[in-house]
Amino acid sequence: MLAPRIDAEGGKFAGIVIMAGSPRKLEEILIDQNNQVLHSLNKFLKVIASKQIAALSTKFENIYNLSDEEAKTTKVLGKHVRAYYLKEMGEHPSAKYLLALNKPLFILQGEKDFHVSVDNDFNGYQEILGDHPKVKYKLYPNLNHAFMPSVYGEIRKAKKEYNVAQHIDQQVIQDISDWIHSVSRSINTN
Structure with missing residues (x-):
């Protein structure tokens, strides 16, 4: 949620990855x-x-x-x-910073995230940024807020959900890696 502001106030990032954030x-x-x-x-x-x-x-x-x-x-x-x-x-408000961004942005969220919602948050980014050419969106089926497979899928069972030992889904790691490489390539060719 804070990455666009941090960048605007001196972060000077080559690009930004927002995982399970919200505008x-x-x-x-x-x-x-x-x-x-x-x-x-x-x-x-x-x-x-x-x-x-x-x-x-x-x-x-x-x-x-x-x-x-x-x-x-x-x-x-x-x-x-x-x-x-x-x-x-x-x-x-993050919308102010998002609208001013002119660098690559990758917005990811788990479909079963019960801390932020697909409708209000993931889609909220899309409402603000639309089809901006430097923005990529990815929604992951059956992943929770921690980008791990959802076990219970409801906020009342959050403690139980996060007590299940597991790892971040490998596809998320691969997608972030691929995105970073694509940003690096585009920076090096400019």
């Missing part, structure tokens, strides 16, 4: 993740969880009203995540 604000992604869990709960737990999500949503809505100093001391998630982290990222 959206982090708080939007977090609310979507919470709503995914909500829809999988029984009726009683849904009532409790929907109140918690509403409270979290209210915290997120207020982030941009805080001064930087207030945001640095305001906890929004657990003991450690402060509002400033989300505020600072949200004030620098």
